[in-house]
Amino acid sequence: MMGPLTRxxxxxxxxxxxxxxxACSDDAExxxxxxxxxxGGDTAETPTITIVTYSSYVLDEAVxxxxxxxxxxxxxxxxxGDGAEALTAAILTAGRPExxxxxxxxxxLLSRAVAGNLFVPLDPADVPNLAEIPEELLLDESGQLVPxxxxxxxxxxxxxxxxxxxLEPPSSLQDLTDPKYRDLxxxxxxxxxxxxxxxxxxxxxxxxxxxxxxxxxxxxxGVSVAGSWDDAWYSQYTVSGGxxxxxxxxxxxxxxxxxxxxxxxxxxxxxxxxxxxxxxVEFAGVLDGSEHVDKATEVINAMLDIAWQESLPLTxxxxxxxxxxxxxxxxxxxxxxPAASIVLDPAEIEERRDEWIDDWxxxxx
Amino acid sequence: MSRxxxxxxxxxxxxxxxxxxxxxxxxxxxxxxxxAGRAGxxxxxVGDVFSDPRIGRLALISxxxxxxxxxxxxxxxxxxxxxxxxxRFRGRRAMSAMVMVPFVLPTLTMAGxxxxxxxxxxxxxxxxxxxxxxxxxxxxxxxMVRSVSxxxxxxxxxxxxxxxxxxxxxxxxxLGTTISAVRGAIASAAIIVAVFCLTSFGVIVxxxxxxxxxxxxxxxxxxxxxxxxxxxxxxxxxxxxxVMVLVFAYQRIRSERFGRxxxxxxxxxTSLDRRLVAGCWAIxxxxxxxxxxxxxxxxxxxxxxxxWSNYGVIVSAGELxxxxxxxxxxxxxxxxxxxxxxxxxxxxxxxVSIPVAVVASRDDRVGRWFEHAMIVPLAMxxxxxxxxxxxxxxxxxxxxxGRWIFVPLVQAAAAIPIVVRVVLGAVRGVDRxxxxxxxxxxxxxxxxxxxxxxxxxxxxxxxxxxxAFAMSVGEFGATVFLSRQNQPxxxxxxxxxxxxxGETNLGQAMALSVVLGLIAAVSVVVxxxxxxxxxxx
Numbered sequence: 001m002m003g004p005l006t007r008x009x010x011x012x013x014x015x016x017x018x019x020x021x022x023a024c025s026d027d028a029e030x031x032x033x034x035x036x037x038x039x040g041g042d043t044a045e046t047p048t049i050t051i052v053t054y055s056s057y058v059l060d061e062a063v064x065x066x067x068x069x070x071x072x073x074x075x076x077x078x079x080x081g082d083g084a085e086a087l088t089a090a091i092l093t094a095g096r097p098e099x100x101x102x103x104x105x106x107x108x109l110l111s112r113a114v115a116g117n118l119f120v121p122l123d124p125a126d127v128p129n130l131a132e133i134p135e136e137l138l139l140d141e142s143g144q145l146v147p148x149x150x151x152x153x154x155x156x157x158x159x160x161x162x163x164x165x166x167l168e169p170p171s172s173l174q175d176l177t178d179p180k181y182r183d184l185x186x187x188x189x190x191x192x193x194x195x196x197x198x199x200x201x202x203x204x205x206x207x208x209x210x211x212x213x214x215x216x217x218x219x220x221x222g223v224s225v226a227g228s229w230d231d232a233w234y235s236q237y238t239v240s241g242g243x244x245x246x247x248x249x250x251x252x253x254x255x256x257x258x259x260x261x262x263x264x265x266x267x268x269x270x271x272x273x274x275x276x277x278x279x280x281v282e283f284a285g286v287l288d289g290s291e292h293v294d295k296a297t298e299v300i301n302a303m304l305d306i307a308w309q310e311s312l313p314l315t316x317x318x319x320x321x322x323x324x325x326x327x328x329x330x331x332x333x334x335x336x337x338p339a340a341s342i343v344l345d346p347a348e349i350e351e352r353r354d355e356w357i358d359d360w361x362x363x364x365x
Numbered sequence: 366m367s368r369x370x371x372x373x374x375x376x377x378x379x380x381x382x383x384x385x386x387x388x389x390x391x392x393x394x395x396x397x398x399x400x401a402g403r404a405g406x407x408x409x410x411v412g413d414v415f416s417d418p419r420i421g422r423l424a425l426i427s428x429x430x431x432x433x434x435x436x437x438x439x440x441x442x443x444x445x446x447x448x449x450x451x452x453r454f455r456g457r458r459a460m461s462a463m464v465m466v467p468f469v470l471p472t473l474t475m476a477g478x479x480x481x482x483x484x485x486x487x488x489x490x491x492x493x494x495x496x497x498x499x500x501x502x503x504x505x506x507x508x509m510v511r512s513v514s515x516x517x518x519x520x521x522x523x524x525x526x527x528x529x530x531x532x533x534x535x536x537x538x539x540l541g542t543t544i545s546a547v548r549g550a551i552a553s554a555a556i557i558v559a560v561f562c563l564t565s566f567g568v569i570v571x572x573x574x575x576x577x578x579x580x581x582x583x584x585x586x587x588x589x590x591x592x593x594x595x596x597x598x599x600x601x602x603x604x605x606x607x608v609m610v611l612v613f614a615y616q617r618i619r620s621e622r623f624g625r626x627x628x629x630x631x632x633x634x635t636s637l638d639r640r641l642v643a644g645c646w647a648i649x650x651x652x653x654x655x656x657x658x659x660x661x662x663x664x665x666x667x668x669x670x671x672x673w674s675n676y677g678v679i680v681s682a683g684e685l686x687x688x689x690x691x692x693x694x695x696x697x698x699x700x701x702x703x704x705x706x707x708x709x710x711x712x713x714x715x716x717v718s719i720p721v722a723v724v725a726s727r728d729d730r731v732g733r734w735f736e737h738a739m740i741v742p743l744a745m746x747x748x749x750x751x752x753x754x755x756x757x758x759x760x761x762x763x764x765x766x767g768r769w770i771f772v773p774l775v776q777a778a779a780a781i782p783i784v785v786r787v788v789l790g791a792v793r794g795v796d797r798x799x800x801x802x803x804x805x806x807x808x809x810x811x812x813x814x815x816x817x818x819x820x821x822x823x824x825x826x827x828x829x830x831x832x833a834f835a836m837s838v839g840e841f842g843a844t845v846f847l848s849r850q851n852q853p854x855x856x857x858x859x860x861x862x863x864x865x866x867g868e869t870n871l872g873q874a875m876a877l878s879v880v881l882g883l884i885a886a887v888s889v890v891v892x893x894x895x896x897x898x899x900x901x902x
Contacts, residue, residue, distance in 0.1 A: 085589045
């Protein structure tokens with residue numbers, strides 16, 4: 001009579017025991033690692049600098065070890081969602097930050113990040129590497145955010161597809177509304193996708209008041225709108241087996257195509273239409289509420305050291321902010337940095353972002 | 366009884382406040398005041414939202430896909446539930462487990478499976494909408510099948526047999542007796558399915574692309590993209606109200622009480638029985654099996670054709686992903702954390718749900734109030750829950766960010782409403798006369814709990830634990846805001862892998878998804894086995 005009851009109590013106890021074991025083993029791990037820190041160097045003198053960022057951010061291991069050694073710090077990454085989600089989380093917890101540095105504010109979010117009272121102002125004297133950064137990247141007038149890298153968003157095209165048909169690829173933004181290129185372009189929605197948003201802003205920056213007419217032209221010319229970069233690139237782009245040979249992507253997509261093919265491809269099929277490129281600049285700042293403002297500022301300066309800058313192309317597929325940082329062969333060969341990118345003004349973006357998106361939605365959706 | 370009910374009530378209220386009240390207040394407070402220079406909630410933003418024709422269109426899509434998905438789940442799920450509850454046949458456990466597997470898959474994976482089944486993302490908006498509905502049906506069929514089959518097995522088959530003996534066709538006999546007796550359970554499951562479809566996010570974004578949006582996607586957009594927390598609050602609030610209306614509607618039609626005993630299934634006797642089983646295999650095969658098969662096939666593909674390497678890397682000491690996309694996380698570590706977190710989430714969910722169910726089980730005003738209140742959190746959008754937790758538990762006194770327990774807590778919060786509903790049905794089924802008899806004969810509250818209540822809720826508690834575990838293993842929407850780079854769950858890891866290009870990343874993501882699916886299947890089988898015998902009290 002008590003058999004099943006005893007057994008189910010047993011099951012319950014076992015579950016609890018398992019849970020407790022799991023919790024304990026976690027504790028054990030934590031104390032192990034804190035032990036290691038203590039052995040490796042006095043914890044009191046080795047502050048941990050936590051970089052809050054988005055989840056696809058990659059920190060090169062060798063660079064991390066070098067910076068930790070040089071500055072006497074331990075670097076940790078605390079990553080959440082995509083760039084906008086991570087920034088929203090940081091703004092919602094402003095003043096009680098989860099780490100010391102936030103990385104990943106881009107120029108489309110710059111003004112909002114500054115308005116969120118998240119960052120402490122930096123003295124340029126504490127970030128000597130800023131002297132190496134070109135003027136046009138120094139977009140934050142409040143002196144809180146330091147540009148780290150640049151990732152131009154461009155229209156890419158499938159060279160093979162155009163060559164097979166003897167069709168000249170488009171050479172400008174306006175060409176995309178040409179009936180010659182009907183049903184060939186896929187873009188991302190600025191509502192759900194960051195490259196989509198940058199591309200929308202590029203059209204406004206380049207065409208001004210004619211941007212809405214341009215988008216109407218794209219719709220009339222059969223533009224396809226994807227929800228995400230993945231959707232556009234993997235499902236609709238001809239290089240991945242889709243039916244659209246023109247795609248909004250990155251200037252670094254051709255080398256990425258080679259890199260991620262894992263040896264299957266040595267020359268990319270994709271190439272970039274340079275005149276369509278607009279720079280997405282990524283910034284870092286020291287979070288207000290950090291207990292290690294000085295060390296964190298040193299880490300930000302280290303982000304602009306040559307070693308850190310040169311690690312960026314093959315980890316995050318962006319270009320270094322420093323012009324004197326060398327780019328890997330894959331980049332110099334297949335992704336020369338666009339000579340003149342469309343300039344996006346953060347102040348204008350903040351003021352008109354919602355309006356542009358609303359207009360876009362009424363035209364395209 | 367009233368003192369123990371008071372204690373249970375206090376526990377329930379405290380837990381509700383900690384899990385939902387506090388996070389909701391924290392996020393609502395910021396919505397009212399606005400952040401980063403954005404205006405907050407005002408009467409103006411309420412008016413704006415309701416007069417926006419686009420919002421109207423989004424609402425139409427939200428409700429439309431939700432209604433169609435729920436109807437399909439009901440029509441397909443109830444026959445399968447009946448067959449699983451009434452008939453004993455080879456492969457019954459396999460069918461029961463298979464139907465639950467899609468429920469645990471992360472939304473991104475399900476979207477990937479649907480794209481694979483469709484042979485690429487279709488261009489037509491209508492086909493995309495159909496894919497979204499297909500994904501929702503696949504996800505939710507298990508909820509309908511398992512909760513309804515539990516209810517059916519509690520209904521004595523004798524009525525059905527009597528009706529059949531009196532000359533009604535077996536199908537009509539079942540419809541007229543058993544199915545009609547469990548219509549409350551069907552409605553209850555349908556409401557939960559409807560709420561899931563209404564608040565679905567990842568599937569809509571991945572399959573709908575830009576052209577198909579819903580209110581839930583708009584809440585996420587307003588929160589993370591435009592930081593317009595005021596308008597987001599208006600929409601989130603409206604969504605909550607809609608769900609509450611649904612729940613009240615359900616309350617009106619709910620009528621029956623479940624019995625306690627599970628009646629044994631009978632062997633197949635007629636050709637109709639065999640045809641029914643075959644039909645259910647067809648349903649489960651297409652709805653649950655096809656997406657799983659697509660995943661398995663994809664997980665076995667590498668750059669050079671068929672390979673086991675995607676699985677090899679999960680159990681090896683090597684780093685997942687290519688070019689450091691996963692931040693040096695090893696597959697086994699993520700798997701260990703996922704299982705540990707899901708176990709803790711299950712224990713927490715049960716610990717909170719049982720007192721709530723005990724309070725809500727009494728059919729009086731307080732009981733009904735609790736029952737209604739516990740459905741509402743289901744309608745909280747994942748973004749609201751995730752950001753709410755983040756803001757609420759990052760204070761100077763209690764900062765859980767980066768702590769091991771943070772993720773299981775939010776997973777428990779997501780699972781509790783479901784667990785309460787499953788346990789509640791069982792507690793209600795406890796024979797009141799038995800309790801009274803026990804009280805008269807001098808048994809204290811503890812003795813009554815052990816001797817009367819526990820045997821009756823044991824099986825449903827097991828089923829509920831299975832749901833909670835499965836939901837926690839696959840939870841993505843809220844976990845994504847709380848999990849940390851060096852300690853992701855498998856679902857989060859899959860999201861990261863899918864976010865980076867390349868065959869290897871995709872293959873590994875699919876392999877991890879298959880592993881998650883296996884875990885779900887195994888947990889369901891284990892629950893079934895340990896709970897298969899009826900209470901013997």
